[in-house]
Amino acid sequence: MRYVVYFIIILIFWLLITFSLSLSNIIVGAAVALLTTLLFGKYSLESNVKIIQPQRYFWFIVYLFIFLWEVIKANFDVAYRVIHPALPIKPGIVRVPLEIKSDIARTMLANSITMTPGTITMDIVGDEIFVHWIYVQSDNPEVYAEKVSGRFEKYIKKIFE
Amino acid sequence: MISSIIITIGILFNLLGCLGLIRFPDVYNRLQSATKCVTLGTCSILLGVLIHYGFVEIGVKALLSIPLLFFSATVGAHALVKGSYKAGIKLGDKSVKDDYKEEVR
Amino acid sequence: MLEILLYIQIALCAFCLYRIIRGPTVADRMVGIDIFGILVVGICAILAILTDRMFLIDIGIAWIILSFIGTLTLAKYLSGKKLNE
Incomplete structure (x- = not known):
């Protein structure tokens, strides 16, 4: 079942990116999507009940807007640090505990952290995530866990779990 | 007209990102500034193409390449950061904290 | 208008080339190549x-x-693995 969902997503992406509905194009796209599904289908979603629940899409749209606002804020923050003559940076690598378990939710969280204020995900070891931070604001682990991942974690939990 | 304004904003962010690539002291901070600013700048250039043409073939292709660019840039930055730490490149002089050290060796 | 922006964008590639030529370590050069591709x-x-x-x-x-x-x-080459692993 989940292979079918994966196949349809790839086929729609192919049809949009080539942007023509001729028969030969659809046949080539189906062949490519079938090959990709057979090779990489085992890495896709874990359960297919979650795909048809509408509240997950609602939270995804809410999350998209919050994420966009955080990205724009992040860019102005980094731009300020670049322009300032004295380079106000205090970099360091911090350890943040994770609460979510599934693989795709963790991937989403790591990508979100990479795109927001001065943080880059380095590695995930067990239940902890290592983050390089351009300005370490405090030494208290609870404070920086809230600042790095707390904003996204509650929405991602509602979307994927 | 709106598309020109959005493309100008994107090029401004690209400029700041490349300035950070020159100015910051070590490889991790360079990656911070370059990845975020240059990715957002290029995404807004592609959005300018979409606004200039509307939802015809070229605009839809530009819109589709935004998530592609987004995921490839983040995964590439993650791989580069981990690789350069494994290769033994030290953090810069201003660094205050390193929790990853006892995890690697 | 757009032509001036195009010249600015091409000039930004020179910044990346500076980092590729002068970078003190291998990782700096690779960051330059990555950003060059996005530009x-x-x-x-x-x-x-x-x-x-x-x-x-x-x-x-x-x-x-x-x-x-x-x-x-x-990046995989940099982290110490062979390319065929």
């Missing part, structure tokens, strides 16, 4: 508006994927 996509998008040709966006999409694969390969 070329922006050049393709601006040229597509200027010359009104559609295939330039296709070149941009292909360039994103190729630059991504190149970055991953170099």
Whole structure:
């Protein structure tokens, strides 16, 4: 079942990116999507009940807007640090505990952290995530866990779990 | 007209990102500034193409390449950061904290 | 207007070339190559508006994927593994 969902997503992406509905194009796209599904289908979603629940899409749209606002804020923050003559940076690598378990939710969280204020995900070891931070604001682990991942974690939990 | 304004904003962010690539002291901070600013700048250039043409073939292709660019840039930055730490490149002089050290060796 | 922006974007590639030539370590050079690949996509998008040709966006999409694969390969080489693992 989940292979079918994966196949349809790839086929729609192919049809949009080539942007023509001729028969030969659809046949080539189906062949490519079938090959990709057979090779990489085992890495896709874990359960297919979650795909048809509408509240997950609602939270995804809410999350998209919050994420966009955080990205724009992040860019102005980094731009300020670049322009300032004295380079106000205090970099360091911090350890943040994770609460979510599934693989795709963790991937989403790591990508979100990479795109927001001065943080880059380095590695995930067990239940902890290592983050390089351009300005370490405090030494208290609870404070920086809230600042790095707390904003996204509650929405991602509602979307994927 | 709106598309020109959005493309100008994107090029401004690209400029700041490349300035950070020159100015910051070590490889991790360079990656911070370059990845975020240059990715957002290029995404807004592609959005300018979409606004200039509307939802015809070229605009839809530009819109589709935004998530592609987004995921490839983040995964590439993650791989580069981990690789350069494994290769033994030290953090810069201003660094205050390193929790990853006892995890690697 | 757009031509001036195109010249600025091409000049930004020179910043990346500076980092590729002068970078003190291998990782700095690789960051330069990664950012250079993203800047070329922006050049393709601006040229597509200027010359009104559609295939330039296709070149941009292909360039994103190729630059991504190149970055991953170099990063794996840097982290100490052999390329055939």
